[in-house]
Amino acid sequence: MIDIDLLKDTTQIPGAPGYEYRIRGFIKEKVGSFVDELKTDPMGNLIAFRKGNSGKKLMVAAHMDEIxxxxxxxxxxxxxxxxxxxxxxxxxxxxxxxxxxxxxxxxxxxxxxxxxxxxxxxxxxxxxxxxxxxxxxxxxxxxxxxxxxxxxxxxERSFIEMGDNVNSKSIDNRISVYILIEALKELEGQELPVDVYGVFTVQEEVGLRGATAATMGIDPDFAINLDVTLACDVPGIAGHERITDLGKGTAIKIIDGRTICDYRMVEYMKERAAKGNIKYQLEVLPKGGTDTASMQQFASGGSIAGGISIPCRYLHQVIEMVNKQDVRASIDLLKACILSLGEYNWEHK
Ligand SMILES: [Zn+2]
Structure with a gap:
C-alpha cells in the first residue's frame, strides 16, 4: 500500500529552502522514467511533464523544501x-x-x-x-x-513506523513529494485528459516563492496543491479546533490563510472522492499559506485551484506524524482528479 523505503528516503534527504539540489536530484532519479519530459526551471523547481489529450494544463505542486x-x-x-x-x-x-x-x-x-x-x-x-x-x-x-x-x-531525525502511522522530520512536505512520485508512477502509460505538470517546488517555507515563478512559467488552467495540514486530534484541543483527524482520510482544502479554493474544484474533488469510495474530510485552515495561493493567483487570469491536504500531527516539529491510509487515500484522490478532469463542467455558476 505504501512504499516505506521510498517514503523513508524521501524524508531523510536534505533540502533547505534555496538549497534543494540534493532532494531534487533524488526525485529526478525516481520520476524520470515515468514522464515525457523532466526539466528544472531557473529558480530550481523540478517540472515533470506528461502530455495529455486536450490543450488544457493542470499543474500539481508539492514543495520539496523543508524548514x-x-x-x-x-x-x-x-x-x-x-x-x-x-x-x-x-x-x-x-x-x-x-x-x-x-x-x-x-x-x-x-x-x-x-x-x-x-x-x-x-x-x-x-x-x-x-x-x-x-x-x-x-x-x-x-x-x-x-x-x-x-x-x-x-x-536530524530518523524515520520510524508507529502503529498505522509514520513519524519523521520533514513529513512536511516530503509526504506530498512521495504522493506525487507515486501518482506519476501509477499513471504511467494511461491516457491523460490534460497536460500534467507535476512540479516539485522550491522555497515554499519562506513564502511560496518557487510556486509563484513556476506558475508564471507554466500558466496552468487548473491547479492542485499537495501539502500537509494540521491534525489537532490530540488531548486538550476542543472539537471545533481540530481542523482534521489522523486516520479519517485525505483532506479536501476549502480555505487556508492565503487561499479560498475554487468552489468548482472543491465540488469536483468531493464528487471524485465519493465516486471512488475514497475517505475524505474537509479542511478549513484559519492560518498558514500554501502553494495553492501562488498557483491560483499567478496564472494569467487565475487558475481553477484547490488542494489535497494530508492530516499531520506535530507540524513543524521533528516528530511529524501521518497515517498510512490517509496517504494512500491522497494518492487515490489525486489520480482520480487527474483522470476525470475533462468530464466535468467547469463553467461558472
Ligand atoms: Zn508544507
Missing part, C-alpha cells in the same frame, strides 16, 4: 549562530540535533542557557530563536575549514 536554518556567524569558541528559513516555534528547538551542510555534513546540537543558571524571570519566559546556538564539538579553526556563513542547516 531549515542558515549559518550567520561562527564565534571564536566555535559556536554557530543562525537565522531560520521558515516558521519555527522556538520551544521545539530545545535539545535537537541538526546537520550543517558545508564541504561535508556535520552534526550539531542546539544549545541554550541551562535552566540551573537562569534567573526566575528568564525561566518564566518562553525561549526565543535568538537564545539558541549550535555546538558542533569542533574548535573554531577546524569548523571554519568545513562550514562558512551561508551554509544551510537541516534537522
Amino acid at each position: 531549515s536554518f542558515i549559518v550567520s556567524h561562527i564565534d571564536d569558541d566555535g559556536f554557530v549562530k543562525f537565522q531560520p528559513l521558515g516558521g519555527f516555534d522556538a520551544k521545539t528547538l530545545t535539545a535537537q540535533r541538526v546537520i550543517i551542510h558545508g564541504k561535508e555534513d556535520i552534526i550539531g546540537v542546539m544549545g541554550c542557557k541551562p535552566i540551573h543558571i537562569m534567573t526566575a524571570e528568564e525561566r518564566a519566559k518562553p525561549p526565543k530563536i535568538q537564545d539558541f546556538y549550535i555546538d558542533t564539538g569542533y574548535k573554531a579553526e577546524q569548523l571554519r575549514e568545513i562550514i562558512s556563513i551561508g551554509s544551510p542547516i537541516t534537522r
Whole structure:
C-alpha cells in the first residue's frame, strides 16, 4: 500500500529552502522514467511533464523544501549562530540535533542557557530563536575549514513506523513529494485528459516563492496543491479546533490563510472522492499559506485551484506524524482528479 523505503528516503534527504539540489536530484532519479519530459526551471523547481489529450494544463505542486536554518556567524569558541528559513516555534528547538551542510555534513546540537543558571524571570519566559546556538564539538579553526556563513542547516531525525502511522522530520512536505512520485508512477502509460505538470517546488517555507515563478512559467488552467495540514486530534484541543483527524482520510482544502479554493474544484474533488469510495474530510485552515495561493493567483487570469491536504500531527516539529491510509487515500484522490478532469463542467455558476 505504501512504499516505506521510498517514503523513508524521501524524508531523510536534505533540502533547505534555496538549497534543494540534493532532494531534487533524488526525485529526478525516481520520476524520470515515468514522464515525457523532466526539466528544472531557473529558480530550481523540478517540472515533470506528461502530455495529455486536450490543450488544457493542470499543474500539481508539492514543495520539496523543508524548514531549515542558515549559518550567520561562527564565534571564536566555535559556536554557530543562525537565522531560520521558515516558521519555527522556538520551544521545539530545545535539545535537537541538526546537520550543517558545508564541504561535508556535520552534526550539531542546539544549545541554550541551562535552566540551573537562569534567573526566575528568564525561566518564566518562553525561549526565543535568538537564545539558541549550535555546538558542533569542533574548535573554531577546524569548523571554519568545513562550514562558512551561508551554509544551510537541516534537522536530524530518523524515520520510524508507529502503529498505522509514520513519524519523521520533514513529513512536511516530503509526504506530498512521495504522493506525487507515486501518482506519476501509477499513471504511467494511461491516457491523460490534460497536460500534467507535476512540479516539485522550491522555497515554499519562506513564502511560496518557487510556486509563484513556476506558475508564471507554466500558466496552468487548473491547479492542485499537495501539502500537509494540521491534525489537532490530540488531548486538550476542543472539537471545533481540530481542523482534521489522523486516520479519517485525505483532506479536501476549502480555505487556508492565503487561499479560498475554487468552489468548482472543491465540488469536483468531493464528487471524485465519493465516486471512488475514497475517505475524505474537509479542511478549513484559519492560518498558514500554501502553494495553492501562488498557483491560483499567478496564472494569467487565475487558475481553477484547490488542494489535497494530508492530516499531520506535530507540524513543524521533528516528530511529524501521518497515517498510512490517509496517504494512500491522497494518492487515490489525486489520480482520480487527474483522470476525470475533462468530464466535468467547469463553467461558472
Ligand atoms: Zn508544507
